[in-house]
Structures are given as C-alpha cells and as structure tokens.
C-alpha cells in the first residue's frame with residue numbers, strides 16, 4: 518500500500534477524526550504566509566516595521582492607523598476561495614467522520630467550504646467588535662469604512678478585529694475546546710504546519726489516539742511519532758483521498 522492508500526484506509530475505518538491545520542492550508546488558496554521567507558521579504562521592503570511588530574497589541578494601541586493600513590493590505594484576501602483541502606474536510610464532517618477542524622488561520626475559508634465545527638485558535642477577520650460597547654461588525658464594515666480606522670456606529674470607539682495579536686493571550690475557551698477534540702480523537706490529521714509555532718506543538722501532546730498523520734511539504738519534529746507522514750500538498754492529498 519502506498520501512503521495515499523494507507524490514508525484512505527485509515528479514514529475509511531474511523532469516525533473520530535480531527536484535523537489540525539496551519540498556514541499551509543491557506544497558502545494553497547493564495548493567501549501568503551507572512552512568516553515564510555517570501556512573505557517577509559516583500560513586507561520588509563515596503564514597511565518600516567516587521568510584521569510581528571505591526572501585528573502586536575502595543576502597535577495597535579500606539580499606531581492604530583498604521584496597524585489598520587497594514588492589516589487591510591496584508592491580512593485580508595477577499596477574493597481567496599477555499600481549496601480542495603477545505604472542501605474535503607467539509608465533506609468528511611458532513612458524512613459524520615470528522616468531529617472538528619482546528620485552525621491557526623483567520624480567513625474563514627473552512628466555513629466558506631461548509632465546515633461547521635471550526636475552532637479558530639487565532640480568531641477570524643470576519644468577526645470584529647467595538648472595544649468599548651462590544652457591538653460586533655462583519656468584515657465589510659471594516660473594509661468599507663471611509664476612514665482607515667473603523668469606528669463604532671453606536672459609540673464612535675475603535676472597532677478591533679477579533680484576531681489574536683502578538684502579545685495577546687489566546688482565548689482559553691477556544692484552547693480548551695481544541696484540547697478536548699485532540700484528546701478524544703482516534704485519528705489526528707495535521708496539515709500545512711511545521712508545528713513550531715505555539716500552541717500547535719503543545720496541542721499534539723494531548724493526542725492519545727491511534728493514528729497521528731502528518732501532511733506537510735517539509736519535515737517536522739514529530740515525524741518519528743506519526744503513524745503516517747506524507748510530504749506533499751495538503752489540498753492535493755486530501756482531494757485525492759476523500
């Protein structure tokens with residue numbers, strides 16, 4: 518059996534699958550990973566600060582206008598469409614095999630593809646809220662605001678994206694939900710992440726099931742613990758198998 522057949526076999530025999538995905542899932546929808554060398558290179562040439570600085574909580578507080586400029590230009594990809602990975606996972610959930618998608622991405626493409634139980638560790642660009650009265654707003658409100666900084670239509674305070682910035686803590690309820698699903702999964706498929714960024718690596722520690730499957734273009738520190746490792750595109754592999 519080759520590795521694609523093995524993966525198909527494992528999926529066929531389980532109804533307790535959880536998927537954990539990183540930036541690689543979105544890059545296949547042409548959303549650049551600003552942590553990758555190519556993304557960083559471009560940003561370094563056009564902006565005064567590194568992305569980690571511009572996407573930090575203190576930068577948001579002190580340089581709100583510059584934050585939104587960068588955020589709207591580099592973090593929002595409104596024309597991006599779900600790829601085969603997103604659609605395959607939505608299908609697996611629909612037929613009752615997949616219990617949850619845990620993602621580090623903030624683009625909402627899993628929901629667009631039809632996934633229902635999506636745990637967004639770093640938040641979502643589609644949710645935004647007023648920092649004072651907490652009124653919530655969609656992405657359109659942020660993007661169509663005639664000023665760079667979006668303001669609440671009730672109380673005029675700044676509207677902040679519900680995205681976890683550098684220096685900000687992850688939401689504990691979200692983390693606990695992710696841990697719950699990883700802990701109870703029989704099969705954990707991890708794709709498009711090199712598993713070095715917190716909390717990805719620590720989440721894997723909770724897995725106690727039968728099959729850990731890694732699908733990534735490069736090696737990770739967890740390759741020797743996995744029952745199956747496939748070095749390939751996540752969209753291509755899931756598209757072929759499901």
Ligand SMILES: [Zn+2]
Pocket residue numbers: 647648649650651652669670671672673674
């Ligand atoms: Zn408000």
